[in-house]
Each structure stands twice: as C-alpha cells, then as structure tokens.
Amino acid sequence: MPAKRPTDMRSPPTDVNVGTHNTTKAASINAVAEYAGVSIATVSRVLNSSKPVNAHTRERVEAAVEALGYRANMFARSLMRGxxxxxLVLMPDFANPFFSETVKGIESVARRQGYNIVLSGAPDTLAREGHSLDILYNRLVDGVISLANYHDLPRVLRDVPNLPWVSCSEFNPESHVPHVSIDHEQAAVDAVQYLINRGHRRIALLGADENYAWARQRRAGYEMALRRAGLVIEPQLIRIARGTDYSFGMEAAGALLAQESPPTSVFAVSDTLAIGAIKAFRRAGRRVPEDIAVVGFDNIPLSQVFEPALTTIAQPMFELGAEAANLLLERLAGGAPGSRTLQHSLVVRESA
Known part of the structure; x- marks a missing residue:
C-alpha cells in the first residue's frame, strides 16, 4: 500500500513515480522539499538530525522521503560534515604483488572502521598537470596513505599541509610524516650474510631505482655486510634494474652473466627481480642454486610456488598495510602516533 500522505502535502513532481522505489528519475532533495511543502534546509535538518524539527514537520518530510523513494547522497552528506x-592510497606500481598485498591490509582495517579506500597511481596523481590532484586539493578524501616515491611528495605535502598523511614502506626519516616500515638496511644485511655463511664471496646486487629510500637502504645493507666480512665491493657486480618487473630482472641478470668472472650468488632487492634473474640464468644453462644462488626480498605469494622456490626476506606486507591504516585512523581521531618498525625474517627455500 502507498505510504500515508499527511495533510498539506503538495503534489509530487511529474517526473517522479510515487509509491515505488523505482523512479523514472532519481528523486532529489528539492523534490522532497517541494512534496512536503517545506524548505530544503528543513529536509536537511530532518535527514541529518542536525537541528530540532517539530514532530508534525518531521512526519511530513519522512512521508515525502518514503513516497518519493528518496535516497540521500551519503558522500555529499559526509562532505557537508567535513x-x-x-x-586515498598512492600506488607507485599496480602490477607489483608487494603493493597489492599491502593494500589488502589497508582495506581490511579501513572497512572495519567504516572507511573505503581509493587507489591512485602515484605518478599520475602527483604530476603537476594531473587532474587527479584535485582529489587532494579539494579535500575529497579524509587522509592519505602513501606507498609512493617520497621524492615526489614534498610539493603536495606543502600545498595541503593539514591533510593527514602516513607513509608505508617508503619514507623519509627526517620528515614529520609518520610511517610504518621494516628496517630495510638490516634486512639486506641478513640476506647477504646468509650468502656469506654459505661460502659465497662474489655476491652481486640487483638493485632498483635509488630515488626510492628502500632501494638505497637495501643497497647500504648489502655493502655493509660485505665490508663486515672483509669482502671488496666490486662496482661491476652491482646492477640497477630499469624497473622492478620480472623482465627487468632478466635484463640485469643477463648483464651479470656477460662478465668475464660472473658472481656465484645474487641478492635482489625485490622478489620480482629475483624471479626474473632466475629465468635468465636458467635460459643461459645455469643451475640455481648449484651454479648461482639467488636471494630475493618481499616474500610475494609467487615466491613459494616458483621453481626453484625462492629464498627471500619476508616483509609482513599485509601487516604493513594494516598498521599504516591504523596510524592514519589515529591521526584522524586527533592523535599524534609515532612511526612504527615491523619485523622482517629470512625465509630459506631452494634458490640459495
């Protein structure tokens, strides 16, 4: 049965079907106000319970909402409340499994607290001419979790100083922005020390773009472990890949094999680079780990099922994302949380 219509109600607009929730055209707040014979401000007060409204008027508005099948735009109402x-989650690389696993952790915490996440590619969002900057400058999000290259952030942080930010994995220790990460340098030391303990002395590094702090920190750990063991750091054994995709690992590994005296082992700063390197070694007829051992970094899901299974540094990817979300929610609640360092571990499998 159609909803009972209180007295003094006006006729509905001609393009709205009364008595059903399947409207020819979505009922607007203006239509509700017109139908109830009240102002838009009064409808807003009833919907948001922002100010007292007498019982008779409230009944008329509620009946109009029911009759017109009005559905409030929750996003717009939230924006009105600030x-x-x-x-917003800034992603440097959608294809990298590390970031997708981390986002799962972010989303799990955000959802439980009534938040949704918006993923955005960092290069596009942070480009000076990019339209995506509007989402930041117009405060269409409550806060930001950045996995992006920290080198790209200072201008945006300066232009939107009051928007809460948290960094995840990639961070600047001198910044006021709180972060959650692991100790990348120590993790690299652990990986290289494992190879040294296995008898390796010619250990190569497959590095990544050193605009990223984590890439610099992992290289620093590699060099520290060699120095502690009294081994010479050989520049020709250090290859910086053009990206972190599998193909770039294959490319960089090929350059190592072309040397007159190739390494006996490789530390790669990401699992994707390590897996690409193993494919290159096997195509060249080298056995892993018999001819050349490989250690990766991240412990992405593929590292367990790839043949040979990858020895790697395990980052708690899901937990990093979850903790980053917790940090941001604490900031949104008015807190001033400190940065947090999570534990890594060395997972020994078949590749080294």
Whole structure:
C-alpha cells in the first residue's frame, strides 16, 4: 500500500513515480522539499538530525522521503560534515604483488572502521598537470596513505599541509610524516650474510631505482655486510634494474652473466627481480642454486610456488598495510602516533 500522505502535502513532481522505489528519475532533495511543502534546509535538518524539527514537520518530510523513494547522497552528506570516509592510497606500481598485498591490509582495517579506500597511481596523481590532484586539493578524501616515491611528495605535502598523511614502506626519516616500515638496511644485511655463511664471496646486487629510500637502504645493507666480512665491493657486480618487473630482472641478470668472472650468488632487492634473474640464468644453462644462488626480498605469494622456490626476506606486507591504516585512523581521531618498525625474517627455500 502507498505510504500515508499527511495533510498539506503538495503534489509530487511529474517526473517522479510515487509509491515505488523505482523512479523514472532519481528523486532529489528539492523534490522532497517541494512534496512536503517545506524548505530544503528543513529536509536537511530532518535527514541529518542536525537541528530540532517539530514532530508534525518531521512526519511530513519522512512521508515525502518514503513516497518519493528518496535516497540521500551519503558522500555529499559526509562532505557537508567535513568528512568523506574515503582514504586515498598512492600506488607507485599496480602490477607489483608487494603493493597489492599491502593494500589488502589497508582495506581490511579501513572497512572495519567504516572507511573505503581509493587507489591512485602515484605518478599520475602527483604530476603537476594531473587532474587527479584535485582529489587532494579539494579535500575529497579524509587522509592519505602513501606507498609512493617520497621524492615526489614534498610539493603536495606543502600545498595541503593539514591533510593527514602516513607513509608505508617508503619514507623519509627526517620528515614529520609518520610511517610504518621494516628496517630495510638490516634486512639486506641478513640476506647477504646468509650468502656469506654459505661460502659465497662474489655476491652481486640487483638493485632498483635509488630515488626510492628502500632501494638505497637495501643497497647500504648489502655493502655493509660485505665490508663486515672483509669482502671488496666490486662496482661491476652491482646492477640497477630499469624497473622492478620480472623482465627487468632478466635484463640485469643477463648483464651479470656477460662478465668475464660472473658472481656465484645474487641478492635482489625485490622478489620480482629475483624471479626474473632466475629465468635468465636458467635460459643461459645455469643451475640455481648449484651454479648461482639467488636471494630475493618481499616474500610475494609467487615466491613459494616458483621453481626453484625462492629464498627471500619476508616483509609482513599485509601487516604493513594494516598498521599504516591504523596510524592514519589515529591521526584522524586527533592523535599524534609515532612511526612504527615491523619485523622482517629470512625465509630459506631452494634458490640459495
């Protein structure tokens, strides 16, 4: 049965079907106000319970909402209150499994607290001419979790100083922005020390773009472990890949094999580079680990099922994302949380 219509109600607009929730055209707040014979401000007060409204008027508005099948735009209502319940996650690489696993952790915490996340490619969002900057400058999100290259952030942090930020994995220790990460340098020391303990002396590094702090820190750990063992750091054994995709690992590994005296082992700063390197070694007829051992970094899901299974540094990817979300939510609640360092571990499998 159609909803009972209180007295003094006006006729509905002609393009709205009364009595059903399947409207020809979505009912607007204007239509509700017109139908109830009240102002838009009064409808807003009833919907948001922001100010007292007498019982008779409230009944008329509620009946109009029911009759027209009005559905409030929750996003718009949130913005009116100064919040969107949206969190922006800046992603440097959608294809990298590390970031997808980390985002799962972010999303799990955000969802439980009533937030949704918006993923955005960092290069596009942070480009000076990029339209995606509007989401930051117009405060369409409540806060930001950045996995992006920290080198790209200072201008945006300066232009939007009051927007809460948290960094995840990639961070600047001198910044006021709180972060959650592991000790990348110590993790690299552990990986290289494992190879040294296995008898390796010619250990190569497959590095990544050193605009990223984590890439610099992992290289520093590699060099520290060699120095502690009294081994010479040989520049020709250090190869910086053009990216972190598998193909770039294959490319960089090929350059190592072309040397007159190739390494007996490789430490790669990501599992994707390590897996690409193993493919290159096997195509060249080298056995892993018999001819050349390989250690990766991250412990992405593929590292367990790839043949040979990858020895790697395990980052708690899901936990990194979850903890980053917790940090940001603490900031949104008015807190001032400190940065947090999570534990890594060495997972020994078949590749080294």
């Amino acid at each position: 919040e969107s319940h949206l969190l």
